[in-house]
């Protein structure tokens with residue numbers, strides 16, 4: 001078992017730290033945010049991720065996981081360093097590498113013996129090589145470190161489970177020296193390992209997220225075509241999914257993709273391509289369909305309600321997907337903005353978060369949120385929405401319209417309660 005230092009106590013850093021500690025390694029997780037570290041040391045987890053709190057508690061109890069804000073001290077005393085800091089998007093689509101630069105400065109100051117530096121953060125191709133050059137320029141001997149690109153493929157909501165059952169482990173490196181050690185860190189996970197160059201590993205991450213987003217935009221565009229022919233997109237999805245070359249995943253039509261990963265990774269890949277004179281036709285199309293998918297639903301709604309001025313609308317689900325408290329780049333919020341612009345009166349309910357925004361009333365009960373509503377809109381498919389008392393909902397509402405932006409509810413059941421069901425690609 002090894003002594004490991006993880007830099008970054010965000011969603012990836014915390015999940016990775018907890019998983020590594022559970023595998024038996026001794027882990028220190030570092031963050032420069034002292035308040036966050038104090039919170040974690042008191043057993044409070046700053047984010048919601050299913051199973052994470054329990055796992056952190058167990059591993060802390062076994063004394064295999066601790067938290068610290070002393071970055072240089074911990075780098076100095078560990079030979080395996082994971083980097084899991086944030087790499088958000090800048091306005092022009094470029095990746096904001098300030099946190100990576102700051103870690104590089106700490107590494108340059110603290111590396112005085114051999115370290116394996118393992119990059120978990122999603123960084124553009126060339127970044128890991130740049131870190132290596134920086135360290136050498138700042139006086140660190142090339143004999144004292146190897147850099148490994150080891151991207152994560154965790155999904156929010158199932159990150160803990162995903163971290164124990166990865167479908168692949170990618171080890172990108174320019175030297176053979178760190179490979180055996182990195183493989184042994186993950187030995188117990190029994191996952192296929194591929195060893196690649198640094199740049200290939202960096203690109204595998206962007207390529208995977210972009211491809212998944214492309215599947216979503218494809219099926220969303222297809223749902224618009226289904227509408228023209230009164231074809232049910234669910235039947236089309238089913239028929240496609242049975243072809244093993246296509247498969248059933250990520251072809252669920254809906255309001256579009258959101259979250260902290262797909263939008264920023266597509267922008268970054270687009271930026272990288274354009275900077276190198278490659279026209280990113282596919283990536284542009286994927287982004288374009290995703291942006292206009294919200295308009296598709298708004299137009300659908302206005303086609304039934306004629307106008308939205310003064311209409312009372314209930315929106316269920318604000319997080320970017322179910323089972324998370326994350327609202328970053330949520331399509332639901334994009335939809336709420338569009339509806340507000342058209343003069344609608346908005347009442348929202350989300351099982352996990354309170355949503356505060358001008359012109360929006362937040363409710364803590366789904367039944368309160370639909371009172372006198374002209375329409376109920378399902379923007380995120382939280383499982384609890386499927387089991388509400390529809391009779392009660394119907395009594396509370398003024399109208400009988402339900403717009404299901406995630407093709408999630410049972411159409412026949414709703415119709416039996418007298419609702420008019422509206423979706424895209426649903427006849």
Ligand code: UGA
Pocket residue numbers: 122152153154155156157209212216249250251252253254255256257258259260261262320321
């Ligand atoms: C995504 C990837 O799935 C992970 O493999 C990756 O590690 C992660 O990004 C990351 O880069 O860190 P995540 O953002 O947690 O994970 O969420 P997903 O489950 O992939 O969903 C993304 C969005 O696509 C959600 O808004 C979801 O509602 C939407 N989606 C997903 C669809 O609209 N249709 C689908 O069929 C599937």
